[in-house]
Structures are given as C-alpha cells and as structure tokens.
Amino acid sequence: MKTTVIGILGSRLDHQGLGKRRHSRWRPSLGILMHPDFPVDEFVLIHHADEAELAGITLRDMRTISPTTHFTAHVVNYSNPWDFGEVYSQLHDFTRHYRFDPEQNHYYVHITTGTHVAQICLFLLTEANYIPGKLLQTSPSKEGTQGTLQIIDLDLSRYDQIASRFEREAQEGMAYLKGGIDTRNPAFNALIAQLEQVSIRSAAPILLTGATGVGKSRLAKRIYALKKQRGQVSGKLVEVNCATLRGDNAMSALFGHVKGAFTGALTARSGLLREADKGLLFLDEIGELGLDEQAMLLRAIEDKVFTPFGSDKETSSDFQLIAGTNRDLFQRVRDGKFREDLLARINLWTYELPGLRHRLEDLEANIEYELQQFTRKVGHKVSFNKAAREQYLAFAQTPAATWRANFRDLNSSITRMATLANGGRITEESVTEEIRRLRYDWGSFQSVTGNNDPNAMLREVLAEEVLANIDHFDRVQLAEVIRVCRTAKSLADAGRTLFNISRTQRSSANDSHRLRVYLQKYGLTFGELQ
Template identity: 50%
Template sequence: MRNVVIGFLGTTLDQGRRYSWRPSVQICAHPDFPVDRLELLYQHQNLRLAEKVARDIVALSPRTEVRLVDMELDNPWDFQEVYGKLYDFAQSYGFDEERERYYVHLTTGTHVAQICWFLLTESRHIPACLLQSGPPRGEDAPNGTIDIIDLDLARYNALQRRFEAAAREHSYMLRGGIPTRNAAFHDVMERLEQVVTRSDGPVVLVGEAGVGKTTLARRIHELKLQRRRIRGRLVHVNCAGLQGPHAMSALFGQRRNVVGLAGTERTGFLGEAEGGVLFLDDIDLLPHALQGMLLDALESGSYYPVGADTAQTCRFHLIAATSRDLSVLARQGIMRPDLLARLALWVFRLPPLRDRREDMEAELAYELEEAELNLGCKTGFNADAMARYLHFARDPATPWSGNCRDLSASVRRLCTLAERGRITLPMVEAEIMVLRHQWAAVALDGDLALLAEVLPDPAGVDEFDRAQLAAVVRACRAASSLSAAGRRLFAVSRQGKTSQNDADRLRKYLARFGLNWEMVTGGG
C-alpha cells in the first residue's frame, strides 16, 4: 500500500526562517513512515515557495512524488469558502483505497482549514487519517514526530450547523428529493440517514406493497457509495424466486465440481454483493434452510458455496424488506427467531400513502416529472384538473391500496393520453373512474383479496391459477396439518398412485408461488 499525504503549504513554517524544522519537508523524511506522494495545496502567490519545498523534498526523499495543487482562497479564515474548496477537492480527487492509504497533514494551514479537514474526514468525504507532525524532541527523532490526532468541535457551532445541514440533504436524497409535511415520515427518513451513514449493520424496511421499499434501497446504496462506506454494487434479490433445488446455489454460489461441467459454476448473490449492498426483498419468503445459512454467514462473515471445501469471506451491507409485521412473522414461525433478532437491529416502518395525504401534491409533482422523463415530453395539468385530482387524492375515502404504484400508474396513463401536453378535467374524471373500478374489483374479488394476504403481488398471478391457488389456501386453513390438507385436495388422484405422499405434492405446489404451510395458514 502506498502512503499519500495531503496538506497545505506552510507559508511561515515551510520557509524555515525561524526553525530548521520544516513540516512539509520533514514529514517526507521519516524512515518508519515512507511517503510515496505528497499533495501540497498552495495559493498562487506562494508558487515559488511551493516549488522550492518540492525540490527540497525530492532531494531529501527521492522516492516521494510531490504534486502541487493550486487552491485559490480569497480568505483562508473564512469557514464557508475553505470548506467549499476542500469539499470540491475531495469530490474530484478519485481516491483509490485498494492501493493507497491517505493521511491529512494538519500542522500547516489555518485553524479553519484544520477543522474543515476534520469534518471531511469524519464524514468520509476524504477517506483518510489525520496526522499532526511536530518538531524534533531530541536525537531519537531528528526529523520531528508524527501523531494521529483528534479535534474538539465543541467550539465550532457554525460548522456543526453546516454539518447538520449536510445530513438534512442526505435525508432529502433518501426521499428522492420529495419534500414531506408528514412528521412521522420525516422522522423515519432522518433516523434512516443517521443509521446508513454511520452503521454497517442490517437494515429492515417494513411496509405495504408499493410504498417504495425497493426504490429506497437503491437510494440507500447511492448514499453509502457517496459516503464511501461501500465500493460495490447493489444486488437485488427477490426471495420469492429462491425456491426449489437450485435456491442454495443461487444465493451462495456453486463450484464447478458439483456436476463437473463447464459453465455450471455460479458466483451467487452473496459473492456478487461483495463490498456492496445485498437487498433481500420479501425476506419472509426465504426458505427456512436458507435462513439458517444466511444467519451463519452474517455472524461468521463467511460461507461455503455449494461444492466448496473452503469458506469464502463475505463483506456486504444487508437491507431486507417485508410487507408483513415482524412480530407476526416470528409468532407464526415464518421466520427463524434468531435470524429476526440478528436483522432487527434497525427496523424502519414506512407509512402507506393514505397516511401521508398532506404529501400528495409533492408526490404528484414527482410522479409527473418521472413520467415526463420516461415519455420524453413535457406534460402539465390544467388548473381545474390539478385541483380535482388533488381533491380526490386527499379524500379520506380514497384507499390508495397500491400506494405509490397506483399513483405512478395513474400519472403515467394521464401523461400518455394528454394531447398537446395538457391534462384536462375530463381526463382526470375518467382516470378517477378507472382507479375506483380497479379498487372495487380487488375488493369484490374474494380470491384476489384472499391471495393478497399471502402474496406481495396477487394480481401478478394468472387468473387461471388464481382460483386454484385460492381454493388450496382455503383448504389449508380448514385443515389441521399439511398432510390433512393434501389428503383432502388429492382425494381422487391419489387413488391411482402407488406413492401417496400428499404432503409433498402440496408442498411443491405451494412452492411454485413462493409459499409454504406456515405462510398460507398464518392469515386465517
């Protein structure tokens, strides 16, 4: 690993007129702390001194590369200007933590610069350690001393307020730039921002289908990347698809020696998420066997791919999402209590859209902007049309059962049908009728309502399968056990079979839809 030091040119100390010790020069001459590169920040009027310091460093330490960085400051004692310039420097630098270790040299520069360095390293905008160098204290340290230091921010209230303002910006980012008037939702986002920028622990998002759990997971990943807590990508896994004999290899990976054929090896979702974020959507649909193996991986930091003899380390941040209450999942045995205890470090409940009616105008504006981007054309509401839509959206009788998905689909339909880019009052009236019919159909469809209790998206099941699956769920809830339900459901066909394993047949049928016995019987 290469050592890289970043610091300001000392306009007084680095001249060496008062003392023979020059901090920017001597810090590169420590035999036990080799400096491979020095990023020396200077103002243009001090260019000659900066060049002289660079020459002296090369003469004293030929291995050290010196880069002179021209940073113009109208007032080096102005907090706002110094912080802004250093923030821009950090954003454009391109840190490579795989190959280089970074240190910020605090001995030179103003006290304002020192505080700004601290803020930027504490927030991980600069992934560095803070170094304080000092003059020689005897023959044992002819080039001076180097210490890792800390700073007391208690006196710098103005900067602390600026730092808190940055935190509010991150919370705003998690909301997708959508302002909120809902106090509960605001508090959830503020707390979530604190957690994801300071903790590497698992985060669980709980909320109804359509409240935006997947979108929020993507924004969390972006924020963690920005704060340099991760470097890898987001791997989104819908646990409903982790069923059957290949589920283990899909999640944990597989070695070629399992079947001996080229192309059969798999990295696995855990391997793909290395250094990034693993997002387990609908985690309550994860089979019990995989729940136990996931728990082992989280606690030990390693796992065995299928067919592997040696463990593979795993370093990822975990986000889990479910539309069910965690206490219900534990009580019904749908999820292992030990896994829930491990995941429940940080649990955030996202309110449904119907509980945030004061945010309808902001949400509508956001969805309108998204529709315009996707359709490639500018669209707007006529004044009377906007008033009518907002009145309908805020009406307590409007259920918004699909939450933001319903709103997004509604706005997309309106924008697509808008002639000359204008949404009119008759169009809004027609759209309101569409939504009301849609919600009424769900309420009247007993099968769909029943399946909504056990599936995150029952409308995604073919109508042909919907009636059959609903009948199976009703039979399971009326039976005392999986075997009893199987005997009832397969009473005729089982007569012609030599093997009458009704429970296994029923278990496999439920698994086609990502379901199991506990899940279908827990709601009745």
C-alpha cells in the same frame, strides 16, 4: 479537575544535545510544563525502547521544572516507526490498558513530537474517542524556552461553521434519500432523518418493512447511492426478490455453486452474496426465504463467510445487508417460518415505511415527482390544468381512494393520464375517467358478501351463540374492523387505518394496543383474522 498530558518523546526536538546547552533551547515536552496558566498534574511520556537513555534524561529535566507533576513512562517497541499498522496497533494497546477517568481529568494529547505516522495515530485515537480528550499543539517562540501552546477541541459541534456544514450535508443526504421530494409527513421525515445518519455511520443490517408499493426497493437504491457518494461502499448494489427463489435455485442464486453440484450445473456460479462484496445486498421479501437459506445467510452476515452449494470450501464476502418485507416477521417466527436468531440480527435498524393513505400531506409533492419522472422518460413536459389538479387531489384524499398498492398505484395513475394528455395538459375529462378506473380497480378487491352482509363475515370467526348477543350496530362495526385487519399487513397497519383521525389528536398513538383490546372483547386476535 486534574490535567493529564499524553505525548511522545521527540528524539530530535526533546534532545537538543545532552550538554548544558539543552537547557537554553526550546524542547516541546518540557515547554508544556513552563506555562503557569496550564498546570499539569500528570504527564504520560511514550517512548521507544531504544530511546530509554534519552527518555531518562528528559524525565529528570521535566521533574526539575515541575516537581509537583506525576510522570509516567510508557514503552513501545515497534520494529518500524513508519509502519502505520504496527504503530497504530501499539498506541491503541496503550489506550486500552490506560485507565481513563474523564469525570476527574482533562486529557490533552501532545501531537508536536514523534514521527508523522505516530502523530496521525494519536490524532485518530483521539478523534475516535479512544483517548477522551483534546489535542495540544506546541511551537517555539522568539523569546524564552517555553514556546507557545494551542488547544484543539475535536468536538466539531463546537465550531459553528463546521457544525453548519455537517447540518447542511445531513439535509442534503435526507433530500437525496427522499428523491428530492419535499415531504411534509412528520413521521416519515423523522424516519428519513435517522436513516440518513445510520446509512453513513453504520454497516449493520437495515430492515425496511411496509406494505407493497411503499417504496422499499427505491429507498434501498437511494441508501446505496448515498453510501457510494460518501465513500462508504466500493462494490455494487445487488438486488434480489426472495419470493422468486425456491429450492436448489435459492441456494445457488444466493451462495453460488460449484460445477456439477446438481443436474444442469454445467459451470460454477459465484452467487449474489459474492457479487455484493464491498457493496450492498438488498434482499426484498426476505420473509419468503427458506429456513436453510436463512441459516446460511445468518452466518454470512455474522462471519462474512459461507459455503457455495456443492462445495466443501468456504468463500467470503464483506457486504452490507438491507432487507425488505411486507410480512410480520415476528408472526413468521411464531409460525416456525422464520428464524428467530436471524430476525434478531437484522432487527437492529428497522424502519416501517408508511403507506400513501397515511402520508396524504405528501400526496401533492409525489404527484409532481411522478410528472417529472414521466417528463424525463418521454422528453416533453406534462402537467395538470388547475381545475384538473384540484379535482384529482380532492378525490385522492377521500376514503374512496384506498391506494391499495400505494405509490405504485399513484405511479400507474399519473402515467396513464400523462400518456393520454393531448398537448401535454391533463384535463378534467382525463381525471374523471381516471377516477372511474381507480374506483373500479379498487372496488374489484371488495368482498360483496362481506360488504352487504356483515353476519356472513362474523360467522367465519364467531360462534352463533356469541353472535346472537351482539347488537346489529356492533356487528357492522366489528365486520369492518375484521375486513381492515384481513387486508392489513400488520396489527400496527390496521390500527393506523382504523384510528386515522383520533391518532393525530393523541400525544402518543398506540394504535396496536387499542385494536388488540377491541378484538379481545370478542375473543379475537389479529393473527387469527389474518
């Protein structure tokens, strides 16, 4: 491996007078070449156009000290050496045109010489890996003219103390996104771990999918709070449920309007996208948005500009989008109800939040969280007695507990019991009554005809001649599969429900494929059943 040093000419330190005395003084750029244990194969000396004479003298002296080193001069010509933007721009141009080959070279960036602005720019370019190397700091010594040198590696993972701090911050970020709930579900924890990194490192759109009540809105708020805490956004969080937007109201609410744009538009309106400038826009149920609004939203995401309703002038807004949906957007695209280009744009970071039925190991921690939230609201503590807690947990994990509305069901259930708890204690009697109510509520969604007569459901999707060749055993099984598919939000969601045990015993669970193959046996598709 060869060694390449990149440095800026020091107009004062590398000067030290143009007479013979300069050879008896420490000059940083030359001192690097005097270390026998640090041989330099190439030295790139960056200097300003006005310093050509000094650069020529310095390069001649450097060649005398190290005749085997290849020297290259790179000229910059910024008008103001203290203008950060101008200096960074020209040094950045250097990194774009210089041919780095980290497979064959070790690169060191000398940050002792040059103005403080230039030194900061070199540091930033190295830290961002535009220059794939390490920093080199030199200083004078009492003996000789070579001075001392120190190598600074910006790979922070090498420094245990810093790495542990980053790990601690990541753990704090994950706990923040989880609302302080000690979740144990491996899939959910892995999802949150990656989402913590994406939230801090990226401003690209994030798509949160999952059934109603899985916590999309709550998670979006926590992402915003985390980004705000880390200085990633300065604007506010703007939330809107796209299912509530229709017609002109949708255009006006999202993109604003000018006065007189339509009947009743007595004053101008800035719109939600504008309000989210420098902040975060959460569009829940984005699958309900109209095609015209989708087209304008796509442009706003990509170009940061849009045209308010009734206006002929563009306005701008620099926001990050988080989209939520309980729909299968790919199916919506196939149905012509969602733009494929918009889906491609928001599908960079997609996270499907599992429902409560698929996170039963997190049930107890979420019950405790709901009790804590209730306590904060009412100002006094409420808790289960031991027997009541065991009774509730036992029921909550049975197949009878469908948790149709997921965490919303859990929140409502805990709120009811906590409100009626005398002396702040939830008893077995309260739990028994709550279980009775939950059974009734969830049972009300069941189709009596579909439960008692599987043939009635099968006749809706199969021809009589096909049905006549299916055993009663297979009819009952197929009817249940169809019922699950009709209530599921996606093929994957239905697969997780149907294969809830066997999927945990596989190294790679492909529930969607298993269900698709099963349905194909009867000439059915998930889309048709929906």
